[in-house]
Amino acid sequence: MMNRRAFIGSVTATVLLNRLGSFARNHSLKTIGMQLYTVRRQLEKDFEGTLAKVAALGYKEVEFAGYFHHKPPEVKSILDRHGLKAPSTHIVMADLRNKLSQVLEDSHALGHEYIVLPWIDEKDRRPLDNWKRIAEFMNQTAEKVHQSGFQFAYHNHNFEFENMDGKMPYDVLQENTDRKLVKFEMDLYWITRGHQDPLKYFDKYPGRFPLVHVKDMDKNSENFTEVGRGRIDFKRVFAQADKGGIKHYFVEQDETPGSPFDSLKISYDNLSKLQF
Numbered sequence: 001m002m003n004r005r006a007f008i009g010s011v012t013a014t015v016l017l018n019r020l021g022s023f024a025r026n027h028s029l030k031t032i033g034m035q036l037y038t039v040r041r042q043l044e045k046d047f048e049g050t051l052a053k054v055a056a057l058g059y060k061e062v063e064f065a066g067y068f069h070h071k072p073p074e075v076k077s078i079l080d081r082h083g084l085k086a087p088s089t090h091i092v093m094a095d096l097r098n099k100l101s102q103v104l105e106d107s108h109a110l111g112h113e114y115i116v117l118p119w120i121d122e123k124d125r126r127p128l129d130n131w132k133r134i135a136e137f138m139n140q141t142a143e144k145v146h147q148s149g150f151q152f153a154y155h156n157h158n159f160e161f162e163n164m165d166g167k168m169p170y171d172v173l174q175e176n177t178d179r180k181l182v183k184f185e186m187d188l189y190w191i192t193r194g195h196q197d198p199l200k201y202f203d204k205y206p207g208r209f210p211l212v213h214v215k216d217m218d219k220n221s222e223n224f225t226e227v228g229r230g231r232i233d234f235k236r237v238f239a240q241a242d243k244g245g246i247k248h249y250f251v252e253q254d255e256t257p258g259s260p261f262d263s264l265k266i267s268y269d270n271l272s273k274l275q276f
Contacts, residue, residue: 029274033062033249034063034252035065038263040065047070054082054264059268087111087114089115090155096117114152114210116153117152117153117154126164131176132176135176155187161194162194185212186211186212188214202243210246216229216230227267
């Protein structure tokens with residue numbers, strides 16, 4: 001018969017093993033979103049039909065890059081009909097400067113949480129000091145965005161990782177923006193094309209990356225490809241999601257070899273099976 005001490009030891013060991021097992025257990029993405037730029041041509045022709053197809057593939061969240069002349073109440077009704085949420089939208093700098101009140105009103109109507117600046121015009125990227133002025137614009141805009149209940153963020157390409165006078169613009173933005181007001185949407189394709197490691201930025205600026213673009217790079221070129229078919233190690237990145245602060249994952253493929261819906265299905269299926 002097992003004595004009391006042996007029994008307690010056995011129970012303790014079992015509990016410990018169970019806890020260790022839970023820590024070791026792989027995680028997967030519960031919700032997969034997509035950036036609607038991938039299907040921009042289809043949205044122009046059939047707005048609701050395109051969103052319906054996106055939802056049918058399994059995507060639960062979408063990120064807008066324009067509403068294609070549809071009013072926010074209409075867009076919100078379409079999203080609701082197809083079980084989609086739109087936590088984020090891309091808004092160009094000119095509209096942030098000149099139409100911010102309208103942007104905020106539309107964002108409330110559509111249930112957005114994040115307002116993302118997606119691009120810096122080439123004429124504004126030099127000299128390096130321009131990036132400090134851009135950072136100040138981000139701070140000022142983000143303050144207004146925050147007061148209205150939203151989070152401001154910036155989406156990168158690869159030009160932010162060019163060495164300029166011993167400094168990269170991406171670091172200038174990180175260092176000169178309010179970490180509470182200004183977050184970042186890390187595009188995993190473009191940061192890779194910029195020859196940088198996402199985890200280096202998670203370590204350096206933890207918690208600043210609530211959004212990521214899940215976009216893959218062909219193994220033999222710098223072309224876009226379906227998620228899981230290229231060279232980017234998403235498992236490695238997603239394993240550090242807590243450190244980076246990732247909350248939303250948006251698949252994007254700027255160009256596809258055939259139907260974007262075929263590519264989106266491949267990306268969705270591969271991401272659904274990914275354990276990290």
